[in-house]
Amino acid sequence: NVTLECTWTGNQNKLPNLPGYWRKDGQERPDSHVTVELKNDQYNIKVEFARVAWHSRPTPSCVFIKTRCHLSFPVPQIGEKRDKPIVSYLRDFVVMTCKMDNKHPEPSTWTWFKDNGTEKEQITVDVTPGHYEIINEKDEKTFKTKLKMRDLSDADSGVYYCGAVYPIGISMSRMELKVISFMEPVKPFLYILVEVVVLVAAVLFYERSQSKKSNTEGTPQGDAKEAEESNSVRQRKA
Numbered sequence: 001n002v003t004l005e006c007t008w009t010g011n012q013n014k015l016p017n018l019p020g021y022w023r024k025d026g027q028e029r030p031d032s033h034v035t036v037e038l039k040n041d042q043y044n045i046k047v048e049f050a051r052v053a054w055h056s057r058p059t060p061s062c063v064f065i066k067t068r069c070h071l072s073f074p075v076p077q078i079g080e081k082r083d084k085p086i087v088s089y090l091r092d093f094v095v096m097t098c099k100m101d102n103k104h105p106e107p108s109t110w111t112w113f114k115d116n117g118t119e120k121e122q123i124t125v126d127v128t129p130g131h132y133e134i135i136n137e138k139d140e141k142t143f144k145t146k147l148k149m150r151d152l153s154d155a156d157s158g159v160y161y162c163g164a165v166y167p168i169g170i171s172m173s174r175m176e177l178k179v180i181s182f183m184e185p186v187k188p189f190l191y192i193l194v195e196v197v198v199l200v201a202a203v204l205f206y207e208r209s210q211s212k213k214s215n216t217e218g219t220p221q222g223d224a225k226e227a228e229e230s231n232s233v234r235q236r237k238a
Contacts, residue, residue, distance in 0.1 A: 006062035008043045020045045023061045036064065075166050076104035078173040085176040092152055098162035098173050099144040107164035107171075110136050110145035115159040123147070152179045 006020075015038065022032035022045075029047070036043045045062055080099050088094040100107060112134060113120035125132050133148040145162055157179045163170040 003046060003048045004060055004062070005044065005046045006064075008064050009041065010038065010043055010064075014038060014041070018043065018064060020062065020064045022047045023063060075169040075171040076100065076164070078162070078164060078171050081173065082175045085178045087178050087180060088152055090152055090154070090179060090181050093148065093150045094152060094177065096147045096149075096160060096162070096175055096177065097144060098146075098164070099142045100164050100171070102138070102141055102143060104143075105166070106138065106143050107166060109165045110134070111163045111165055111170070112145070112147045113161040113163065115161070120161055154179055 004022075017035050017037045020034055020036040020043065022029045032047050034045065036045050043064055045064070047060075047062075078098055079101055086094060086096060098110070112123040114123055115121075123132055123134070125134055131150055133150075135146040135148065137144050137146070143164070145164075147160065147162070149156055157177055159174060159176050161172050161174055163172050
């Protein structure tokens with residue numbers, strides 16, 4: 001059962017009471033006509049719809065004299081939200097999942113969409129056989145749907161939506177898929193390795209140049225010292 005309530009603050013006249021009634025699907029409900037009293041500067045009217053089924057598509061409205069207020073039944077919201085993108089690899093496969101808590105009514109079906117940049121394009125399994133597979137399941141706690149994609153390519157990257165379909169509307173959930181190459185995760189390490197190799201090579205080159213310079217500067221001094229020692233030996237012998 002669903003109980004609906006309308007509250008109206010009224011117009012400038014603020015009459016002590018006025019007639020009110022309910023409409024459903026454009027038709028008045030004769031049993032809902034009441035005289036509504038002004039309380040706390042507002043008018044209030046209630047009605048109960050017995051055994052409202054989700055497939056009944058009710059469009060109720062309440063009426064105070066010539067003032068009408070439309071009510072709507074929101075669709076259940078998919079509880080699981082994904083902030084970070086799903087990452088998979090080229091030529092690999094991926095499974096994206098949407099769940100609806102079973103405290104909500106069961107969806108009549110599920111559907112999947114991909115954002116093509118201008119609109120949501122519905123995914124159909126028979127367009128590219130073998131590439132897409134949609135699996136709808138339910139257990140003791142949840143209703144869920146899975147979109148499985150095989151042989152991923154760069155074109156599969158993008159934003160996807162799963163939709164829990166009810167007669168009164170579709171509840172949507174957004175997720176993003178990023179398809180990368182297997183080399184993508186190791187690129188930062190390769191950059192670091194190249195920087196280390198360049199740094200080590202620069203250090204070795206600098207040390208080698210310094211060593212050559214030292215040897216070049218030390219050779220004349222060594223020759224002079226050897227000549228001096230040789231002359232000293234000759235003098236002693238003489």
